[in-house]
Amino acid sequence: MENQTTVTEFIFLGLSSDRQIQIFLFVVFFIIYLVTMLGNIVMMVLIKVDFHLHTPMYFFLFHLSFVDICYSSVTVPNMLMNFLVESKTISVRGCLSQMFLFFLLAGTEVFLLSAMAYDRYAAICDPLHYVDAMNKKIWVQLVSGAWTTGFFYALINTVFALDLHFCGPNEIQHFSCELPPLLRLSCRDILVNQVVLLSSVVVLGSSSFLFTLISYIYVITTILRMRSAEGRRKAFSTCSSHLIVVGLLYLTAFLQYTKPRSISSAVLDEMFSIQYSILTPMLNPIIYSLKNKEVKTALRSISGKFRFLN
Secondary structure (H helix, E strand, O other): OOOOOOOOEEEEOOOOOOHHHHHHHHHHHHHHHHHHHHHHHHHHHHHHHOHHHOOHHHHHHHHHHHHHHHHHHHHHHHHHHHHHOOOOEEEHHHHHHHHHHHHHHHHHHHHHHHHHHHHHHHHHHOHHHHHHHOOHHHHHHHHHHHHHHHHHHHHHHHHHHOOOOOOOOOEEOOOOOOHHHHHOOOOOOOHHHHHHHHHHHHHHHHHHHHHHHHHHHHHHHHHHHOOOHHHHHHHHHHHHHHHHHHHHHHHHHHHHHHOOHHHOOHHHHHHHHHHHHHHHHHHHHHHHHHHOHHHHHHHHHHHHHHHHHO
């Protein structure tokens, strides 16, 4: 170890080394980033200005949009810059900081989705007590709990990552600093890091997923018992958007962090990462606006006011 050089910075290999492809990818991901920012900002503005959307579901959706803005901004701007420059480097500390923020926002988003599932459970399965079960104090507690859980999820993985030693290759087969690619570059034994990562993903991810799953089992059972076809349709419409978002995030993220190393590859890792860290934040506001009648009504109302002012 004494004769080995300590690595102080990493080099991103990114999605491609071809210059023309890099320019093409820059345009594609720049457009995706703009759509992500615009869609989530519009969603947040609509929820703030339209009093019809001042309900628990939209309170959580407001925070989900904020998390998606931050989530996408952790990796995409740096990735866009690397498409245009020759030196695609990042310091070890900068890489670990990016990884911490990535874990923080990913963990927070997962538990925000669980809070939204509980809200749908309370609204559909016990509507008579919904106002008491989902008062403003509960809203704040659920959102605070999501951020707190995300923080500890990020902290425990980052603290153990600080003990990693990098002395050999410093090229990351990825476009951002996620933990699995970093572990492959470590000169020390990574068994503890792998156990901590897998345990935290399984415990936190599975608990959130099971909570969401159980909530929707009760929700779907209640909906199927409804006598009114219109009532069933309306109830399903308020849940379908959330189910699509949950599926998009959980499927790829869980596969990325639990799949065996024997089937891991740089291309597969990048495809999974693009899905849950770049495409999902862009798709969330689109899905909620297309599938939600109240959001579309609020958007038409705001658009009508702007046309009137003009």
